Amino acid sequence: MNEQGRNPEIDAGLVQQDLFPIREVSRLTGVNAVTLRAWERRYGLIQPTRTDSGHRLYSQADIDDIRRILGWLERGVTVSKVGSILARGHALARQAGGLTGSWLRWQQQIRQAVQRFDLAGLDRLFDEVFAASILDQVFAEVFMPVWHDLAVGQGGYGQASEWLFLDQFLRGRVFARLQLAHVARSRTVLLAPLSGQSHELELLVTSLTLGSDDIGVTPLPSGQPLQELALVCERLKPDALVLFSHQPPTAELTRRLVRLAAVLECPSLLAGEGAELAQHSLAGSPIACLGAQGGVMRQRLRQFLAGQLDT
Structure with missing residues (x-):
């Protein structure tokens, strides 16, 4: 019997262990069975369990990973590079230990509030998570995973509206915190998105997580022309320019970035998943590459500005 038909063994596993057959995973994620098998065999991105007769069964964690894979693919990251991104996320979750359960509960509560378009409920959860977690965990482990899942799951009725609701809420809260932190710092950094390679929320969150008591970060708007960054830096005179991207720069873009760095009066750095994926090529x-994790980016930026980190 093939994987598309009904099978009592699979159905029993689904009921007893919360495992899903490949046909159900395909329906939930929009990824066809052929692609799911290729991601498993060729890239090792997903490792479903198997029944005694060889049928694949996927856990909810597998489904969450599939949605994250879709999100990175939509950002232009190649499927061969997605594995390293997932591995880092899994490693951080293992290091967090007992906190993971709390994060998952908060994520579920956020999803429920979003489904109800409950602004007051989201406000309460936002304050609760901030009070109980460090800044990096608030976004990387709680809010952004929900945001990512909604971003790639907009095929169903109402899902686009739910994502827009959460996106608007988070942009407003993050922007408000950036404004509260907008005081004189001994060093200033500009954060510029590379065209079409990130959402505004991701840029705002990175601005918030990169900043510290002595480093102020100002995000530039989406659509900022790369060829005019030298002019912006000349007038604002930052201590560093950080470029943000989820995609590793192409050979042509790398040449343009190197030319830009040559005319800037301040050093230039790359942050985001693009930095993780481009460390060897740059x-x-x-x-300099700052990486993609909040604490790592912040530490490397401080070291670079102190002259302790080479390109």
């Missing part, structure tokens, strides 16, 4: 160039 080695020896004038562009």
Whole structure:
């Protein structure tokens, strides 16, 4: 019997263990069975369990990973690179230990509030998570996973509206916190998105997580022309320019970034998943890679500004 038909063994597993057959996973995620098998066999991105007769069964964690894979693919990250991104996320979850359960409960409560379009409920959850977690965890482990899942699951009725509701809420709260933190710092950094490679919320969250007591970060708007960044830096005179991208720069874009770095009066750095994926290709160039994790980016930025981190 093939995987598309009904099978009592699969149905029993679904009921007893919360495991889903491939046909159900395909329906839930929009990814066809052929692609799911290729992601498993060729790239090792998903490792479903197997019944005695060889049928694949997927857990909810597998489904969440599939949705994250879709999100990174939509951002232009190649499927061969997605594995390293997922691995880092899983490693951080293991390090967090007992906190993971709390994060999952908060995520579920956020999803329920979003489904009800409950602004007061989201406000309460936002304050609750901030009071109980450090800044990096608030976004990386609680709010952004929900935001990512909704972003790639907009095929169903109402899902686009739910994502827009959460996106608007988070942009407003993050922007408000950036305004509260907008006081004189000993060092200033500009954060510029590379065209079409990130959402405004991701840029705002990165601005918030990169900042510290002595480093102020100002995000530039989406659509900022790359060729005019030298002019912006000349007038604002930042201590550093951080470029943000989820995609590793192409050979042509790398040449443009190197030319930009040569005319800037301040150092230039790359942050986001693009930085994680481009470390080898940018080695020896004038562009330093900060990485994609909040605490790591913040530490590397401080080290670079102190002259303790080479490009």
